[in-house]
Amino acid sequence: MDQSEESLHSDTACSLLSDPSLYINRELSWIRFNSHVLDEAKDPSHPLLERIKFLAIFSNNLDEFFMVRVSGLHHQLAEGVIKLPPDGLTTMEQLERINKDLIPLLDEQTRVWIEEIVPELAKSGIIIYKRESLDEKQRKRLRKYFYRDIFPVLTPLAFDKSHPFPFISNLALNLAVILKRPGSSDELFARIKIPNKLFPRLIEIPVDPENNHLRENQEFIFLEDLIADNLDLLFPGMEIVAAYPFRVTRDADIEIEEDEADDLLSAVEQSISKRWIGTPVRIEIDNNMIPAIVDMMGAKLAKYPHMFYQVKGPMGMADLFCLLNLDRPDLKDYPFLPSVPEWLERDPDIFHAIKQRDIILFHPYESFQPVIEFLQKAAHDPDVLAIKMTLYRTGTNSPIVQALLDAREHGKAVSVLVELKARFDEENNIGWARALERAGAHVVFGIMGLKVHAKLCLVVRKEKTGIVRYVHMSSGNYNAGTAKIYTDIGIFTANEEISSDVSHLFNVLTGYSQYNSYNHLLVAPGGIKKGIISLIDQEIARQKTHGDGKLIFKLNALQDSGVIRALYRASQEGVTIHLQVRGICCLRPSLKGISENITVTTIVGRFLEHTRIYYFHNGGDPVILMGSSDLMPRNLKRRIEILFPILDTGIRDEIIHTILPNHLHDTIKTRILLPDGSYSRVCRDQNEPVQAQEWLIEHRGLWNKNHQNAEATNQKDILIPRVNNV
Template sequence: MDQSQEPEDYYPDRACSLLSDPALYINRELSWIRFNQHVLDEAKDPTHPLLERIKFLAIFANNLDEFFMVRVSGLHHQLAEGVLKLPPDGLTTMEQLERINNDLVPLLKEQTRVWSEEIIPALQKAGIIIHSRLTLDGTKRKQLRRFFFREIFPVLTPLAFDKSHPFPFISNLALNLAIILKRPGSQEELFARIKIPNTLFPRLIELPADPDGKDISGRQEFIFLEDLIADNLDLLFPGMEIVAAYPFRVTRDADIEIEEDEADDLLSAVEQSISKRWIGTPVRIEIAEDMMPAIVDMMGAKLAKYPHMFYRVRGPVGLADLFCMMNIDRPDLKDTPYAPSVPDRLERDPDIFHAIKQRDIILFHPYESFQPVIKFLEAAAHDPDVLAIKMTLYRTGTNSPIVQALLDAREHGKAVSVLVELKARFDEENNIGWARALERAGAHVVFGIMGLKVHAKLCLVVRKEKSGIVRYVHMSSGNYNAVTAKIYTDIGLFTTNEEIASDVSHLFNVLTGYSQFSAYHHLLVAPGGIKKGITRLIEQEIERQKEHGDGRIIFKLNALQDAGIIRTLYRASQEGVKIHLQVRGICCLRPGIEGISDNITVTTIVGRFLEHTRIYYFHNGGDPLVLMGSSDLMPRNLKRRIEVLYPVLDPGIRDEIINTILPVHLHDTVKTRILQADGSYVRISKESGERMQAQEWLIENRGVWNRNLVKETVR
């Protein structure tokens, strides 16, 4: 695809130099930290069931792991390479690293406080006890010691560090114990390291029941794996005095660089690169709060290039492992399960192709089931009238029913073409496996595109019918992943619209061949088309505002970072266009600045589900235009990815999005936070009116938009 379609910094009015003032932009990394703070806030919210609060703590920690592996490592690269180019907010690389550290330290303290002062006591009240070494009685300690010696001891390998033993390699995200020992009668302190095998054993070890195998109290008791090991170090170092043991963890640069130009093919390039992920340069060192200065100095000399890399933790290190607590069988401590709905038309009509052909269908996950998407592909795989299936796969997960349907399609002689994006970060190995399985089955597999990531979510089924060839299209904001479809909010669309189907066909030819097609009827395609298209539509609202005073824009998306689009939104605000942006995560635009952005409101929702939907609404003088699809408004989406936004052409579906789905989110009074000009967020006042929680409402009223469409069809 020709990336030259989009200039490096395209925006129409280059005279607006004042709108390039760094004071008008929020730093990308600091904005992301605010989003993760919202996740931590959910862990503090007592209205969530207890184990769900722990899940939010784990998400907060896991998000930070990826942030350091990718974003902070990128800043370290910039420092090493002497990169001088500043982001729109004007912060230098070192200033960003220092601000990241300053902003994270209080959040990490709050994370530990929530765990120790809120979660642990609440667990105890619920009959779930998390022991430390100090709270184990003699009987339990003996039981655990027998378990340790039988199960864990054989796996452990203590590694000494002295003149004859080099400092051991510390792998990425591995949990470790740094141990100080002394020989009998000696004052010399020795150092050893033990890697905690938390990939082989649960991070939380459940204590045995009483000797008869019964616990009449109904309690469940656990101890952290590292605490169990630390309590039995004498078995690993017999005859030595154990002075101290401190948990620590190293985070390394895991943002692999794929040398595409130097490899024979993209598959080889990705395979060669992912093996380096776990040996990258250290970017963060998490240590116990009370770790002895001598050990810190020694670790700093071996691992830390900058002082800001150390983060002291009072409590368990690596709380992302708390996801394991969701395996505890306590439904009373989890969200109430619900059954996602299926549109009535798909329930009544066993022929999914007939249902789609009658009228476009939207599916809003997780409120509506992902099963119709699977059924669509399974039907295509077995239908004798289906000739071909074309699809993009970004993150499909393990045991994917989607991939299985594609494999079945090959068994039934269908022509199957799949673009598998090998460069989907942290899913590379999984995607390589699926790509090879599809290739072995005889599918035409494209292993991504050199220089670009394919992030568009598209499926095209070609079917021979009495009237001729009919193309069925599914497009979505979300991945073809049956697991994440239960926890991410995404909207997908089924259609047989001939012009959209033609656009999708042409785009697949671009992805799989040498086509340079760009004259799409309806699709906005990045790189090139989305930024120009969104900018043009904002400009149209500006002109409409000048002439009629009714300019209005609503964007619901994950991230807004692109400086050119932000400048255009600022110009729209200056002209009086009313703009509401609901941005889940990163937002670099500052709302509420007098004369610049005082017509812009920015809100965010963080709740039970991860808000992942992208909807772009333009009032368009009363003939609204709604776009949906895979793209956020970030430079990476607009310049370095193949993304798609598509218009909602069915007027009934468009009206349901405008009149139901968008208002429900914009009027949330429980989970909404409002972005301030200084980059902080405030919650809506509890006295501001009737309680409205968008995700809760959508669960209770799931599928109402499709039911309304059925009523409209009946009328």
């Protein structure tokens, strides 16, 4: 085949693999992921308050989905943008399908709360009362509390010819109140904003002071029910006809006018102030709301019918997180103490330990504390000259930032890239950036046009042998809070070539360096996609010559069509592929002649699966890449991301013989993606059930006691298990 024929063949193959029927819509795939979260709320094997946690996560996820993803689709409609995704659905088709797919999930969420959770709470002594189920003594005590504490905060807003329709802020819970004047048949409308940011969403019913010693249960009522039960105090002399809760979600995907601002910090500050006043994208209404009120809201707030969602139970269930504050350890997951790697227990000098060999930390099974101590020691060590770091999401009261501030007090050169555009963490990051600036650190506020999502820390130390650079790289944020609930893998290394790469990358981030000749790192934009596809092609070539091609990717999202086409090509050549994708997956597995050698599974459990591991069999000398990047256009094109290779053979053995097999062989929390985009529970031909996260909790730290002795680890077969649909 000459060059022109080869090019024509390649173009034809690419065209065939671009067929929209080969791709799953990104938004619909995300909805299916969130349905797995709802499934966890239905799982009676979870303690009761943990089931409520999953209900709250399901709702919180949906809020962000509408504020960001659905708002983006509305922008496309408003601007007349014709932007078809690889699956070929138009913007309106996507919005209508989103509505159609979500309605049964919302109904199921309500059913789980009303029919399963509330009765189980009552059995456990936690009673959630409805208005109509209150007795007179409870109502009297609540009325007294309402008048004293809540009444002064409320501001009823009328809507008529002399009162404009009130502005409904983003995610605010409201009551639409229908009133009549005495002797009149005309109905009036008023809106009351529920102050659920000022008061708990679930109000504990005050105890009867005369019988306080007899109370055995904890009794609550929803804040909106309490207000609705006392509307006569807000509208004296009026007849209360009805009151209906409703809630509006607005576009919160702020557009940062980077080029028009004097600096990036100013641009972000100006933009986040607009987050709560964006255009409406979802209107949640009580399913009993009368048509006249619905029509009025439609005229004022909604452009399209798909924006309305009728809710049969409580709205904004993300507020149910408050129940996790109850002191009921019997209704929560059992706590466990993360382990500390034996290397660090044996050698309290973390710099010496890292020089001996690379160190892996697998959170939350292993403690995040060594990362904090690494920075704290660097801050106080007289031999440390400089610290360079990226910060994406750090959380409040961050010990990481405090260590950087301490480093400045001790005269270290501190350079920090604070990503101000980390969505919904902008204000928090602005505060940390200013604190670091005041301390004299060199602070870079991200990069124009890109987000810096790479997780990197570099410590420069003067030692007897000369300058030594110590590096920490991770899939997760430098956030001590999320390190307890997200599964992430970080690596400490003093490898000279890796540390040289990281030094050059920091120069790119903080200066005008155009360096791109990295020894080992794959850096996006540009480098990661090119590197991943090149390694897939190498596996295809290996398959053609030796028949042992194998790929295993564990990641959060797979969306990029170029990478998906490369995986399809690998499958067509016979490469065995297992993808474990926690969330969005736009690839259709098990299509005859296209992806029949590809299996896609997902795990949703106690912890949020957040690790990224890319395994290439490479003829028995595996290449393993890890880092911050998923395979999505945003990661590969619009962010600074890194993937780093695992060079230490001991760590590579841990990943190959323990971490990957335990996740691939999970039989309890695994779901398999079917060709039509739906998921099914799986069964596997194994003697004992396996739950990866629970196994790792039970065996935390045991797998890495001896990097050099693979026999010391759990020697599970790295071969991809056969998965049978239930």
